[in-house]
Amino acid sequence: MAKLSVSLACCDYDRTKALFDGRVGIEGCDVNPVIIEPEEAFHRAFRDQEFDITEISLSSHTMTTSRGENPYVAIPAFVSRVFRHSGIYIRTDRGIGKPEDLAGRTIGIPEYQITANVWIRGLLQDEYGVDPASIDWRRGGTEQPGRNERAPIKLPPEIRIQQIPADRSLSQMLEAGELDAVFSARAPSCLRRGAPNVGRLFPDYRRVEQAYFERTGIFPIMHMIGIRRSLAEQHPWLAVSVYKAFLEAKEICTRQIGDIGQLWAHLPWAAAEYEDTVRLMGRDYWSYGVAENHKTLDTLARYSFEQHLSARRVAVEELFAPSTLELSKI
Template sequence: MTTAHLDIAVTRYDNTRGLFDGSVAFDGLDVTLHSPAIPEIFAGLVSGRFDVAEFGLTHYLRARDTGSPDLVAIPVFPARAFRHSSIFVNTSKAITGPADLTGRTIGEFGMYGQDSGIWAKGILSDDYGFAPEHNRWIIGGLETPLPAPFAFTTHPHPDAVEVGFAPPGRTLAEMLDRGEIDALFASNAPTPYLAGSPNIAPLFPDHEARERDWYRRTGIFPMMHTIVARRELFEARPTLSRTLFDGFLTAKNVAAQRYREMRKLFQVTTMVPWMYHLFEENQALFPQDWFPYGTAANRTALETFLRYSHEQGLSAASHTVDELFAEELRNT
């Protein structure tokens, strides 16, 4: 049995490559895969352009908080990143550690409380006592001026948090480089930093060591996005959530197995020197499935994200992990 045509939008990660090259299929589904820029994916899901799409966890929570129960997630998490490494500072501002962020003007891409920002603020709060309300936040585009905050989501923030918007035609990357903001919580590294600007540095130069220590203590590999579809699709075809989950899971497992098999070739399928050593080092730290899907292996990470989101005044207190996902997949 083949369902009506579905438009599915997701980034071309290595864990989704098999879906795009045809080596992995969604059983019995007639689909077209799309991979525009992430903001376009998110906006396309909300507008109805896409039936199934990658979606930021914070956007999903906000949709639910504003009475939009028509969106339902499946416990697939295609994008993960540790976030000590995503905080940058201007080198002229005498910021040498988290304590020096108090009272500063900090940039954040697109909105206050995007997925990477929620994780970074929460981690700093847990480990260093960071309090976002003690700062002024500037929202804008990272490399391209953003005329207005993202229209596909809501923009809550506590009254105690001062949130402004970047001046017209300005980007957060250039504002950080010029010292017009003191720090930046980013999902991507700013271009001036990558180009070698002496004006920008990571808050934690030893971020990898800190991230590894944080993982040892928490067991959390932070996820940013999940996969979301409209409830009516699941109601019309009760097996759809499982079919989607299995397709994404298979594509991810194929990618993971590719890394394991390339150990014997010293990971020469990548252009990164010493990738073999990095993979071996990670094998010693992470479980066999280091990029898990499903609710069981991700419960601690999800509960932590929900706590951070609530503590930062961005979502309701009543969310539980199980209520977020299609009922058929709550025991995965």
């Protein structure tokens, strides 16, 4: 029987690299791989459904699933996870010394729906009592002017959000003092250049994020892998085959990063960092699978509903192909 020809769009992470260099294949498939930045993959997937298998935003996937409008179904391969206390960038000359000081401020965001910002708003409300409705939001590209939402959103009147001028970026406005803060997955260039009066709310974000994990057990999920729904329904075996491939690629990466005999990352103490992480978070700290990540996924689903992105509270199981719900390590 001929193999199924599929396109695969994903970032070339260390945990996905084996899928791109040929060490790992997808059972039953002839794969056309496309190495792509996540933001581009999301826009092309959610707007035009260009790819058969693609990296997708957890937030946008949850939101569109709640509306019954999602052309993709996910597998529980979480290719991007990032603690997001590091993503709060502030003017240091505005008296913002603690999270509570963000209430009532004017804050820039690339998109209201991006997963990083859903996590930031959620943890600020859960842990510090900062209500998103207390903030004046300004939306636009962090570096490139003109950015808007990748999928339509409809927010209630109490959420005040305005588009910034089409010729401005959030980084420019933060540096110029036109914003009090920016929430972004990527550090704005004004911070990287050392612009005056621009810094992080949590300069020692590693310590704060470690404490957050010890307190909550949550390692925030950003992106997972989606399969075109029509394709997954036509080929019921496909979801498990794709999941197995991503799991194998991640396990290759995990073995390498802990190898002190030869360093696979260009960091002198990469193996020591791996050992420290295992001590804090456990050996399978970057786990795949629904059961292993149910609390994290359910927390994001709650945030999405509370922040008026999801039309209803989505159950975790709705996000994934049914055949993958019971899978962890195969």
